[in-house]
Amino acid sequence: MADTLYDRLGGEDAIGAVVDEFYDRVIADEQVAHYFEDVDMQRQRAHQAQFISSVAGGPVEYTGGEMESVHDGMGIDHDDFNAIATHLDDALAEFDVDDNNREAVLKAIDSYRNAIVVAAD
Template identity: 55%
Template sequence: MSEDETVFDRLGGHEAVESVVNDFYDRVLDDERVVHHFEDSNTTELRAHQVQFISAVTGGPVEYSGDDMRAAHSGMGITDSEFTVVAGHLDTALAENGVSDEDRERVLETVEELRPEIVEITESSETGSATS
C-alpha cells in the first residue's frame, strides 16, 4: 500500500463508491425507522450527492459542492438514534463492499464529526419533552 494512496483509491475509485452508496441507500430506504425522512426526496439526486460526499471525504479527486450539512438537514427533525441507524447502514454497506475495518473506521469517524450539524433532536431532549 502506497503512503499517498487515499481511502478513495483503496475503496476502488468512483465505481466502488457508487456501489457503496447504492447499497447504503437501498438499506436506508428499506428501513422503516428512517425511511420517512426520504419520502419526498429525489433519491437519484441524493445518491449523486452522497457519491460526491463520500468521494471527497475519502480523498478522491472530487470537491463536495452540496449544501453544508446543517442547511441540508435543517427542519428534518433527525434524532440521535436515527443518525446512529443511518451510520450503521453506511458501515454495513462499506463492509459488504469489501472496505477494510481501518478505512471503514476513517469514513465513519468523518461522518460522526457531522452528527452535531445533522441531529436536531437528542435522546435527552426527547426524554425531557416526553416527561414535561
C-alpha cells in the same frame, strides 16, 4: 499503492456501488426511510457519492448544501443518525472494505453529527 481513503475504497465506481447499497438499506428501514419519501433518490445518491468521495480525500469537491441547513427541520436524532451510520458500515462491509477503512469513513461522517442531529431539549 493507494494513498488516500478514496483510493483504498476503490475510487468513484466503488463508492457509487457502496452508496447504492447504502440507500437500498436505508429505504428498507422503517426507522429512517421516511426522511427520503419526497427526495429525488437519483440526485441524492449522486450527492452522497460526491460527499463520501470528498471526505475520503478523492479528487472531488462536494457541491451540496451546508450540512446544517440541508438537515434543518428534519428532526434527525442520535438514534436515526446511528441507524444510518450502521447502514453505511454494513454497505461498506458488503463490498469487503476492511475494518480500518470502514472506521475511517464512519469517523469522517461522524464529524458532521453536530450539524445534522437536532440538539436535545
